[in-house]
Amino acid sequence: MSLLDTALTRQLGIEVPLICGAMYPCSNPELVAAVSAAGGIGVVQPLSMIYVYGHDLREGLRLIRRTTDKPIGMNVLIERSSKMYLDRMKAWVDVALEEGVRFFVTSLGNPRWVVERVAPLGGVVYHDVTERKWAEKGLAGGVHGLIAVNDRAGGHAGPKSAAQLVDELGDLGVPLVCAGGVGDEAAFGAALEAGYAGVQMGTRFIATDECGAHADYKHAIVAATESDIVLTERVTGVPLSVIRTPYVERIGTKAGPIARWLLRGRRTKHWMRTIYALRSAWQLKRASLAGGAREATSKDYWQAGKSVAGIDRVEPAGAIVRRCAAALSVSGTARTARPRA
Numbered sequence: 398m399s400l401l402d403t404a405l406t407r408q409l410g411i412e413v414p415l416i417c418g419a420m421y422p423c424s425n426p427e428l429v430a431a432v433s434a435a436g437g438i439g440v441v442q443p444l445s446m447i448y449v450y451g452h453d454l455r456e457g458l459r460l461i462r463r464t465t466d467k468p469i470g471m472n473v474l475i476e477r478s479s480k481m482y483l484d485r486m487k488a489w490v491d492v493a494l495e496e497g498v499r500f501f502v503t504s505l506g507n508p509r510w511v512v513e514r515v516a517p518l519g520g521v522v523y524h525d526v527t528e529r530k531w532a533e534k535g536l537a538g539g540v541h542g543l544i545a546v547n548d549r550a551g552g553h554a555g556p557k558s559a560a561q562l563v564d565e566l567g568d569l570g571v572p573l574v575c576a577g578g579v580g581d582e583a584a585f586g587a588a589l590e591a592g593y594a595g596v597q598m599g600t601r602f603i604a605t606d607e608c609g610a611h612a613d614y615k616h617a618i619v620a621a622t623e624s625d626i627v628l629t630e631r632v633t634g635v636p637l638s639v640i641r642t643p644y645v646e647r648i649g650t651k652a653g654p655i656a657r658w659l660l661r662g663r664r665t666k667h668w669m670r671t672i673y674a675l676r677s678a679w680q681l682k683r684a685s686l687a688g689g690a691r692e693a694t695s696k697d698y699w700q701a702g703k704s705v706a707g708i709d710r711v712e713p714a715g716a717i718v719r720r721c722a723a724a725l726s727v728s729g730t731a732r733t734a735r736p737r738a
């Protein structure tokens with residue numbers, strides 16, 4: 398059996414244990430379709446699909462289906478859920494199920510309601526986690542696998558390394574996916590060798606022909622080295638991994654004193670987070686799509702993780718999937734999470 402055959406590929410019916418992670422504002426239908434068509438699995442980010450790329454969710458899913466009938470996934474962000482947001486998210490999950498989506502990646506909060514909707518239809522839910530207590534909460538909610546977000550990830554990185562997470566979560570009896578820091582086929586192979594059943598990549602897939610992000614953003618990823626990646630609190634109130642542009646250098650990476658004080662208060666933290674969520678959605682969307690007519694570096698936040706180190710060109714997404722598959726062509730043992738001690 399080859400390393401291509403893992404608990405993840407079997408569960409999802411895909412050929413390569415490689416997920417293109419959901420990315421606000423970088424997930425567009427063409428990117429999701431290209432990754433799935435090549436044998437990995439692309440994950441739709443509904444907010445990005447609707448509010449960045451202007452597709453109605455159902456229409457966007459059908460657009461993907463015109464390119465490939467292979468499995469795709471959808472991201473379900475659960476936390477910060479006002480009733481209105483939660484109702485909207487539930488409606489999106491229903492639309493996705495009606496359109497044949499059977500893989501869901503939940504982030505933050507309790508994924509139970511997603512599992513209850515998805516599992517009876519034969520669907521699979523993986524939960525993003527950064528440490529064991531969130532993994533246990535996700536498993537109590539019935540999830541089928543875990544995405545272990547490590548300290549090298551793009552977006553909101555976790556506090557622990559990929560090696561620490563495979564140790565900490567390896568005995569939980571479900572497939573583990575490595576998210577963070579994987580930018581090339583060597584790192585992909587190493588993650589599977591370490592005991593992961595698959596890899597979720599984000600940053601690598603921004604620097605692709607199909608990604609809708611601005612060309613300047615893609616080239617900044619190619620040009621960046623690991624030491625150009627910094628964590629800033631100024632976008633969402635919690636550390637977000639971005640490229641250190643002149644703008645980021647100028648305004649710093651710490652939240653201002655008033656924001657920090659409001660984030661500490663039991664009541665004020667909720668509306669401070671709402672302000673951050675609304676503002677960051679706009680800022681990140683603008684940074685991803687803008688450029689062209691104006692200086693692309695002026696006030697932009699370009700999210701990226703330390704995997705920039707392994708990214709040396711903008712290329713078709715399918716080429717990345719195929720290179721990763723080829724790197725695993727040597728035979729090995731099929732992996733789930735590391736067996737219980």
Ligand SMILES: Cc1cc2nc3c(=O)[nH]c(=O)nc-3n(C[C@H](O)[C@H](O)[C@H](O)COP(=O)(O)O)c2cc1C
Pocket residue numbers: 417418419420421422423442472504525546549550551552553576577578579597598599600601700701702703704
């Ligand atoms: C630009 C960007 C936006 C992201 N947005 C989301 C998101 O909306 N939801 C989510 O669950 N994860 C999000 N992530 C995390 C990715 O899905 C993935 O786990 C992460 O990028 C893996 O790390 P890597 O960038 O080092 O490959 C985002 C990552 C990036 C780089």
